[in-house]
Amino acid sequence: MARIPASDLGRTLCGPVPQEASLNTVEPLDELQQLQRETFDYFLHEVNPVNGLILDKTATNWPASIAATGLALACYPVAVERELMSYEAAISRALATLRFFWESPQGPEPDATGYRGFYYHFLDMATGQRAWQCELSTIDSALLFAGALAAAAYFDGPDVREREIREIADVLYLRADWQWALDGGVTLTHGWKPESGFLGYRWEGYNEALLLYVLGLGSTTHPLPDTxxxxxxxxxxxxRFYGYEYLYAGPLFTHQLSHVWIDFRGIQDPYMRRKGIDYFENSRRATYVQQAYAxxxxxxxxxxxxxxxxxxASEGPGPARLNLNGIxxxxxxxxxxxxxxGPDDGTLAPWAVVASLPFAPEIVLQAIDYCVHQAKLKEFNRYGFKAAFNPTHPGEAGNPYGWWVSPWHFGLNQGPIVLMIENYKSGLLWRLMRxxxxxxxxxxxxxxxxxxLLSSS
Known part of the structure; x- marks a missing residue:
């Protein structure tokens, strides 16, 4: 490929996707289909098929991520509908995953898989035991539960395997002790470690915990209190930034992860009723703020x-300090x-752009087109876009891009691409979770x- 020097990248023209661009034109549809297919390949190949665990990151000797595994469970229905995976393969994979989590050891032992119904953030790919002395993670467990519930909603037929998927997903979710995870406080803790107890951080401030609280409140066994x-x-x-008033969170993923699962269009909680918008509109405004900032x-x-x-939130080329063009x-x-x-060091994440597709397709399609055709960010990559790139940083000598590009793919990034493309095209996951x-x-x-919600039973 002809490399674009970092100094010229900012001067290249944007791809010719008009404001009114939609999937009624063939080219954007084909491009999104291809990106969705390539991205889903991560879940086909970076997996232990025996237990269904999904690799967190494509690096040597890396563990599984329960969040990536939950995203994979939600992606399997999409893959069946889009003919990326057969029904038989999807149901076998979902069952293997859910059986593993139900049968894996729960207890205070430091090498268990989970405790109190929650699971450790990272697990050994082969054994499923806790990796790296990591935390028992409330948010990552929530993403796992959401994936299990999505699979249960999709596999709703009379087949004995489909019934087992629904039964295991149900008991996994209902086993979580949300009241314990409060640790005597009013907001949820981030997690717990057997060596030191609860982490000092709580889920406060607007972020991806919207899904976490909804799941905690919906439990019929150990629910969170309304308070x-x-x-x-x-x-x-x-x-208020760049003319937009909105509920602030700086990183794009905080405006996306809960929306992967829940359709917030037209529904409001007391906070948003006072503001006169919904969370979907809030994410649209946050997306436009990102563009205005750029x-x-x-x-x-x-x-x-x-x-x-x-x-x-992403990895980057640091930690490093460089003098570039006198700066x-x-x-x-x-x-x-x-x-x-901020913080901002010039590092951008293509996956986070794609995950904003339902909120602002008129600017996201243009950015996807740029990443594919001008920045060439799918070249040399096995699974669609790499996790991040930085046109300001020169990268390693001899790299094919001319600037820094992450060498890795992450399961946590791949899932939202597959699912938000599908929500934009068909609303499949939103309909399942309804x-x-x-x-x-x-x-x-x-x-x-x-x-x-007015028509939901």
Whole structure:
């Protein structure tokens, strides 16, 4: 491929996707289908088929991620519908995964798979035991439960295997002790370790915990109290940037992960009723703020423009300090990058752009087109887009891009691409989760009303 020098990347024109672009035109449809297929291949190949565990990251000797595994469970129905995976393969994979989690050891022992119904963030790919002395993670367990419930909603037929999927998904979810995870407080803790007890952090401020609280409230066994949701929303931060008023969170993924599962269009909780919008509209505004920030480009990074944006939690080329064109630049490793308040070191994440597709297709399709055809970010990659790139950082000598590009793929990034493309095209996962009684109950206990909730049983 002809390399685009980093100094020229910011001056290239954006791809010719008009404001009114939609999937009624053949080219965007084909491009999204191809990206969805290539991205889903991660879940086909980076898996232990015996236990269904999905690799967290394509690096040597890396463990599984329960969040990536939950996303995979939700992707299997999409794969069946899009003929990326046979029904037989999907049902076998889902069953292997759910059986593993139900049968794996639960207890306070440091090498168990979970405790109190929750699971450790990272698990050994082969044994399923806790890896790296990691935490028992409430949010990653929630993503696992959401995936199990999505599979249960899809496999709703009379087949004995489908019934088993539904039964195991149900008992897995209902085993989680949400009240224990409060640790005597009013908001949920981030997690727990057998060596030291509960982590010092709680889920406060607007973030991806929206799904976490809905699941905790919807439980019929150990539910969160109503007061926990009100306590969480009381920590929200309303801001105005670039002419948009919205509920602030800097990284894009915080405006996306809960929306992967739940259709927030037209439904409002008490907080959003007071503001006169819903969470879907909030994510649309956050997406536009990201683009506006890239256009302004206050830190003068290479590449930023109206079709090149997307700050989120991701790895980066650091830690490093480099003098580039007379400017001292500091680069970070993994950090929650965000707009417009930072941190920002010029690192962008294509997956986070794609995951905003349902909110603002008129600007996201243009950015996808740019990433594919001008930045060439699918070349040399096995599973669609790599996790992140930084046009300001020169990268390793001899790299084919001319700037830094992550060498890895992450399961946590791959899932939202597959699922948000599908939600944009057909709303499949949203429709499945509308049928989930625990999601409906959790939303109602949080005070949500209106829209599709009015007709839900």
């Amino acid at each position: 926990s949701y009100a306590a969480w929303t009381s920590t929200y931060r309303w801001e 256009i302004e480009n206050p830190r003068s990074f290479d590449g930023y423009r109206k079709c090149c944006w997307g700050l989120t 001292q630049r500091e680069f970070y490793d993994y950090v929650d990058r965000g707009a417009p308040l 049928k989930c009684p625990y999601i409906v109950a959790g939303l109602r206990r949080a005070g949500f009303d209106g829209g599709w």
